[in-house]
Amino acid sequence: MNTLSYGLLSLLTKNSRSGYELMQHIQPFWSAKHSQIYPLLAQLEQKGHVAFVHVAQSDKPDKKVYSITEQGKDALRGWIAEPTDEPVTRDELSLKVYCIGLVDKEQARKMLAVREVYYKKKKERFNLLMDKIQQGSEKPLDQLEIGDDAFGMYVLVHKATMKVDTDLYWCEWMKEKLK
Amino acid sequence: MNTLSYGLLSLLTKNSRSGYELMQHIQPFWSAKHSQIYPLLAQLEQKGHVAFVHVAQSDKPDKKVYSITEQGKDALRGWIAEPTDEPVTRDELSLKVYCIGLVDKEQARKMLAVREVYYKKKKERFNLLMDKIQQGSEKPLDQLEIGDDAFGMYVLVHKATMKVDTDLYWCEWMKEKLK
DNA sequence: CAGTACATGTAATGAGTTACATGATTTT
């Protein structure tokens, strides 16, 4: 059982989903390709942590919809109680910025402009996500509590939004430095 | 040539260093173990991107000090000109927070308290790093420009400090939510 | 004399990406 396996179980506590849907919805918090997810789902099924049903679709290809079992929920609670790994970030840009003196100002500006566009798109995605959470919630978001279904998602998207704002602020600051 | 190889070359543009020292200094920007670094250095040496000399030490074990070659610098400039990979972050905590409703408030608070301590230590490390950069610089840090040796390091540590402040702010915000 | 920091390496294993493979359905 690796971290991604528990991540899939985490998502399944809120909705039953297919492997394809899990792949799409886990992206903001843990990037993973379908080739990694499908074998893990098969493993989770063998262990009894999840169960699936075949769902026929007329408009799209059929799919396997997975649900978490009680056993899976127990496994999740055990995992949450364990010490949490420290976060890992790998950003190629930081290595390039470290030796940015090797290239001219113009090239440096272009490199950072590309990244700024990336951050802006990311911010837009989080804004849309926040709208979606609000639509699915009866309460105003700032009144959600730990017991509410959307609480976890809300506080995570809030964190992600704050962090991407910080990234964008740094980009602006860098533009001044490279003037 | 993977990203870490270019990262090692990036560090070597500022100082000649041993594998052990490279491992220590690359940590804030790209986490890597010595077992990954030593083989890559051997590869870089074979390709002519770096050269090393044996340095005998009386107080410590002897070491191999690597320097970047002109060919290595050319390789670096080519790499900087290429499109930059998007950053990847994997944080087990975000998956646990997503389904935080599975456990009680007290356990949730404890989990976040552990993370807050981690962020505070991290902030302290960046503060020390910033002091060290100032000590090695003639100019005040906010006057450094792209041509200055410490510029890249300065802007990166500035970014890291802003981001860890955001993380700490989120921890405070979460404490209110879990009251 | 035990533990820690310094120093360098290899081997085995696990995690993650890219490529291979197939096929339905909808949109352009």
Place this chain on the structure above:
DNA sequence: AAAATCATGTAACTCATTACATGTACTG
């Protein structure tokens, strides 16, 4: 007719961590 999205899977490869292996020198 081609491209995009949905859908599931396996195979090959690269990247990263943990474990194995060895040894020096200093500190408590």
